Amino acid sequence: MSWAVSKESPAAQPDEGPRDEDWFVRVYDETFDTVYHLARTLVRDHEGAQDIVAETYLRVWQARDTLCGQRTLLAWVMAITHNCAMDNLRARRPSVSLDLFDSIGDPGGAESPGPRITESDAEAIRRAITKLSQEQQQVIFLRFYQELPHEAVAAKLGKSPIAIRQIQFRALVRLRKLLQEDRSAG
């Protein structure tokens, strides 16, 4: 049995084979894109993301025997990435004001690439995302950054589509609160 992490694959399940070097190479090959992208989402710089990626796969190898069938491979690797990113971020907490929340709206009939934000705004959004639960981050990441429909997110994380809708709703409510607090603090 094999797993894949492409948009087309229904799930990324741990296999029954030995957790040897071949297994590790396959895990790296199939999850690297997601791990790197998640790391870049949570930290701003490429160097920081590289550190997180390296640490993530080190922990994946060290903890390979703890992966069980209760969670998908992708969810497990993303959880490790999250933990590595949180460790990395503890040392850096810049304060940036966010002042564009009220100006964002549906562009209606106008063609628009979406709201224009500055690097400092992006930092505030990124900071808010890091305060979400691990589960919420995974859903937001796969839904927004990999642009997967909620059914595909559910399959990748081994959850029901209903659960994914609940998680994304609560995640957005939480992010709204965090961004409003950030704006107030600024």
Place this chain on the structure above:
Amino acid sequence: MRAERPSVTSEVELDQCLDQLLATGRWASGLPPGKRGSEIDSLMRVAALILSLTHFITRPRPRQKEFMWASVSHSLHGGTARFARHSKRPGRPCARLRFGSI
């Protein structure tokens, strides 16, 4: 005190608006009327902000994947010996890996 559970209807409507946002960059036509619509619109503004963050994130290039593989295998075993058989030639430690997905 526990937060009030949002209705399943709101969760479904929000999900549909998210699909619209991802597909077209807009969501207004998917909003329900009334107070529920206002709440979902407010959340969709947050969603649009999050989506805009993707413009600041560049995807890794294939060479970065190879470079990182060298770093990972080195940190695991103090060298690439254990994973050397996955190499095809020096400088391309994971040449046998597929890079098409990047």
